[in-house]
Amino acid sequence: MPTLFFEVYKVMTDSENQWTEYWSNEGAGGEVFVNRQGEKHPKLREYWQEALSGLPEGTRILDLACGAGSIYRDIASASSGYRLAAADLSEKATQQLKDQMPAVETIVCSADDVPEASGAFDMVVSQFGVEYAGHAGLQEAMRLVAASGQLRLLCHIEDGFIDDRNQRELAGLKLIRDTGFIDHAISVTSETASRNEASAKAAVEAFTSIEPEVAAFVAKNPHGFHSHLYQGFRTMFCNRQRYRTSDIVGWLEAMREEQAKAETRIGEIRGATLSKDDIDQLRARLEAENFRDISIREFTLPEYTQPVAWAIHATRP
Secondary structure (H helix, E strand, O other), rough: OOOHHHOOOHHOOOHHHHHHHHHHOOOHHHOOOOOOOEEOOOHHHHHHHHHOOOOOOEEEEEEEEEOOOHHOOOOHHHHOOOOEEEEEOHHHHHHHHHHHHHOEEEEEEEOOOOOOOOOOEEEEEEOOOHHHHHHHHHHHHHHHHHEEEEEEEOOEEEHHHHHHHHHHHHHHHHHHHHHHHHHHHHHHHHHHHHHHHHHHHHHHHHHHHHHHHHHHHHOOOOOOOHHHHHHHHHHHHOHHHHOHHHHHHHHHHHHHHHHHHHHHHHHHHHHEEOOHHHHHHHHHHHHHHOOOEEEEEEEEEOOOOOOOEEEEEEEEO
């Protein structure tokens, strides 16, 4: 027998455009992966500070698929002697970086087609970026590394901490879609406000038939769009005397649009993750491109049992 929804009702009675929008809103702080305080994780900062310290003056560095420039923010105080360039498909992201660090040369382009000569950079770096362009993006990163130069990447890892979280969030988004949660929520909001007893009863019964499944999923997976939607609607419906019906319905319609965007963006992230087979192929390509001192390891953070990324480092003799 399904529980009554919210347990209190009776008592109460496109890909480029997607990422451009992301950098305009959620990514406005320049970071994709943050700690619980919403700040860049200090271990990521330490990683890049160590990797980019002590380089010769005039070293030309390219941050490929740079986003809003997370990597360069870590070396701002020590980067005056470097020649910094950053490339990303999103003009919004590169402009955000340019506004904060005017000395950085920005290039708006795909990570698999950079309008620079082969070997143009002493170092090519990327953090959760170049892998979105697939094997072609990784190949382009290799092409751009000069003799005696370095390639250093942090890439999404399959079944790691981020990927596991994204898998659960996609499952939540699918559940919201498959149960018709938003349609049912709109119906129960509108019909209970209409004071038509028969239609209100039908809407309540329909919503009650799907609500326990969503509630159970949210209880096990309290983070992500599904939780934001469920908890937000619960709060508004249980306090609906404080809201206009049109406001609740309008919020739900806006959430429908956000759901579609979230599914696209998270699906792209999942598609960019590198498996162990991908890493084996990458190692073989690095060797074929005459890279040496190849190091590919799982990048871990103290508070997580799963790795966060692949840490890839290689040099070209």
